[in-house]
Amino acid sequence: MRAYQKLLIASLTILLCGPAAAQFDFLKKALENAPIPGKAKTALDKTMDVAEKTKEIDEPKEIAIGQEFAASLLGAKPLLNDPALQRYVNTLGRWLASQTERPDLPWTFGVLNDDGFNAFATPGGSIFVTKGLLARMRNEAELAGVLSHEIGHVIRKHYLKAIQSNAVTGLGVDLVAENINKGPAELKTFAANIFKDVYAKGLDKDDEYEADRVGVVIAARAGFDAYGLPSVLQTLQSQNPQDKGFSLLFETHPTPTDRLDRLTRAMGTRFESSTGSAGKPFSERSREFSH
Ligand SMILES: [Zn+2]
Numbered sequence: 350m351r352a353y354q355k356l357l358i359a360s361l362t363i364l365l366c367g368p369a370a371a372q373f374d375f376l377k378k379a380l381e382n383a384p385i386p387g388k389a390k391t392a393l394d395k396t397m398d399v400a401e402k403t404k405e406i407d408e409p410k411e412i413a414i415g416q417e418f419a420a421s422l423l424g425a426k427p428l429l430n431d432p433a434l435q436r437y438v439n440t441l442g443r444w445l446a447s448q449t450e451r452p453d454l455p456w457t458f459g460v461l462n463d464d465g466f467n468a469f470a471t472p473g474g475s476i477f478v479t480k481g482l483l484a485r486m487r488n489e490a491e492l493a494g495v496l497s498h499e500i501g502h503v504i505r506k507h508y509l510k511a512i513q514s515n516a517v518t519g520l521g522v523d524l525v526a527e528n529i530n531k532g533p534a535e536l537k538t539f540a541a542n543i544f545k546d547v548y549a550k551g552l553d554k555d556d557e558y559e560a561d562r563v564g565v566v567i568a569a570r571a572g573f574d575a576y577g578l579p580s581v582l583q584t585l586q587s588q589n590p591q592d593k594g595f596s597l598l599f600e601t602h603p604t605p606t607d608r609l610d611r612l613t614r615a616m617g618t619r620f621e622s623s624t625g626s627a628g629k630p631f632s633e634r635s636r637e638f639s640h
Contacts, residue, residue, distance in 0.1 A: 406509050406529055408473075412455060413533060414512070415473030417540035418547070419457075422469055422477060426461040429480050433639040434460055440638070441489070442476060442496050448570040451504045458496065465594040466585075469548070470499040472508045481594055485584060489628020493568045494578030501563030507556040508547065517550050518543050551601025558603070561612045565620070574625035575616065582609040 406414070428435065442458030454474035461469075463479040470476045476499045478492075486492045502508060511517045513525050520528075528539040551557075561578060569575040585605035588595045602608070629637075 406472075406506075406512075408454075410529060410536060411506070411509060412473035413536055414509075414540040415471035415475055417537045418471040418508075418544055419475040419477075421541060421544040422461070422471070422548075426463045426477075426479070429460045429462040431460065433635055434483070437634050437638040438478065438483075438492075438496075441493065442500070445493060445497050445567055445571045446474065446500050448567050449500060449504050454503065456500075465597065466588075467598050468495050468499050470502040470508065472503065472506070474500075474503050476500065476503070483631075486631070487580070487584075488574075488577070489631070489634070490568065490574035490577030490625065491581045492577070493571060493573040493628065494564055494581055497567035497571075498560045498564035498578060500567055501560035502552065502556065505556070505559060505563060507552050507560065510556065511547055511550075511552050512543060514553070517547055519546065549601075554603045558608065558611050561608055562615050565612065565616060569620060569623055569625055572626055574627050575620040575623055576625075577627075579609060579612055579616075582612065 438460050439458040443456050446452060446454070446456040451474075456474040456476075458476045458478075460483060461477050461479045464481040465479055466482045466485060468476070468478045468482060476496065478495060478499075482495065483492070486495070513522060515521060518525060529536060531539075561582075564578050565575050568577055582605045585595070585598075586609065588599075588605075590596065590599040
């Protein structure tokens with residue numbers, strides 16, 4: 350099973366590697382003429398005390414933990430067998446990630462064969478969205494908003510904070526540090542053991558609000574309509590939290606109304622004059638990525 354999961358990760362990486370941002374060059378050019386408002390940049394560049402909280406987890410360890418989480422996620426939900434769609438989502442995701450302060454992480458984006466509405470990030474930059482989520486996106490800017498929210502969790506190391514939080518792992522800070530500082534094999538075992546707790550309990554509410562704010566800035570920097578993510582939150586507002594397809598997302602996140610209220614307050618009027626694009630229709634994208 351373990352070898353199979355590793356093979357999946359390896360094949361995903363090979364399948365998805367390619368000229369990441371080539372297809373999005375037009376957006377790069379558009380951006381040159383449309384600088385993102387200075388205040389938004391400050392929000393993204395704001396430093397937090399995460400360095401202190403996550404200091405024992407250096408980048409190689411962060412990536413190793415993330416690979417183990419990704420293998421566990423893929424063990425539960427396999428990838429969708431649609432290479433064109435996988436290439437498209439990976440290209441879009443990498444283009445968005447290239448706009449952040451951590452462009453050199455091994456960013457990999459994939460679509461899970463699952464009808465529920467969800468998105469997952471792992472430390473180090475593996476990000477997955479479900480088939481059910483893609484089916485409910487009304488335009489590319491909405492998908493860019495969702496992917497950017499997940500990218501926000503990675504660049505701000507929210508999962509590393511969760512690992513070190515007693516509330517999630519049930520372990521004291523010292524015990525977590527002890528496990529993290531052992532060899533690579535022990536680190537992998539530790540990550541596999543805490544995977545369920547971390548993803549079932551979800552992240553800190555404030556980290557979710559922060560990922561929303563960071564996500565809006567990344568999507569706007571990448572040339573997309575900054576209101577893509579708020580628009581997805583509006584869609585979520587109209588869903589029944591008991592609906593099986595949405596229940597995990599509702600259990601692990603603050604309510605869409607709270608998120609939308611805070612996000613629109615944080616955005617204020619600063620994005621009103623930005624000229625972000627709604628992107629291309631998915632039908633057009635699937636043609637572009639099908640060869
Ligand atoms: Zn989130």
